[in-house]
Every structure is written in C-alpha cells, then in structure tokens.
Amino acid sequence: MAEANPMLSLDALTFASGRAxxxxxxxxxxxxxxVFDLGGVxxxxxxxxxxxxxxxxxxxxxGQRLSFIHVPANVHSLARLYGVDGLLPGS
Incomplete structure (x- = not known):
C-alpha cells in the first residue's frame, strides 16, 4: 500500500474550498x-x-482506487445518508 498523503493544505472540504x-x-x-489522509480537515x-x-x-x-483515512465524522455520516459510503473506501 502506498504511504498516506496528508493533504496538508486541506483544512476544509466545504462549498467555499471545494474547487481548490x-x-x-x-x-x-x-x-x-x-491514500488520502484527511486528518487536517x-x-x-x-x-x-x-x-x-x-x-x-x-x-x-x-486504473487506481483511492483509500481515505482520518475522514471527518460528519463526512462519514453524510456518505452513509446519501448511500455512497461503499464508494469511498476507508471513509
């Protein structure tokens, strides 16, 4: 497995920061x-x-598949609510 990418400059995954x-x-x-580590979000x-x-x-x-670690709890909840949690491994 690849080493986690901390995505260090990401502190938000919101409408305002979505495009960036x-x-x-x-x-x-x-x-x-x-592997995307969203611990900084x-x-x-x-x-x-x-x-x-x-x-x-x-x-x-x-031809790759991503894994997500340290996903914020509310993103977990939203993914489950929308029925897409199975599409986001590790979320």
Whole structure:
C-alpha cells in the first residue's frame, strides 16, 4: 500500500474550498497518490462527499482506487445518508 498523503493544505472540504480541494486531490492522483489522509480537515459539508467521489472517479479512470483515512465524522455520516459510503473506501 502506498504511504498516506496528508493533504496538508486541506483544512476544509466545504462549498467555499471545494474547487481548490478538488484540484489539489486531482494533482495528487496524477502524481500517483492512492491514500488520502484527511486528518487536517476541520470543517466539511456535503461538498466534501462530492469532492471525494470526484477524486475516486478520476482515480478509477486512471486504473487506481483511492483509500481515505482520518475522514471527518460528519463526512462519514453524510456518505452513509446519501448511500455512497461503499464508494469511498476507508471513509
């Protein structure tokens, strides 16, 4: 398994930060990252779930599958609510 990418500059996965987070994650995927450590994320909303799904979709298109660790509890809850928790391994 690849070493976790701490995504250090991500402190939020919200509507306000979604585009920047998406781009940062896509760049990490292009660089070969497959484990995203979201431990630095202190604020998240449904945008976070959408961004994580977009990252997973891009990784799958590249023949990879992402894992997420230290996902904020509210993102876990939202993913379950939306029925997509199975699409976000480790979430």
């Amino acid at each position: 987070a998406l781009e940062q994650g896509l760049a990490a995927i292009a660089a070969g990252e497959t 202190k604020a998240a909303d449904s945008t976070g779930v959408a961004v994580m799904l977009a990252w997973q979709r891009r990784a799958l298109a590249a």
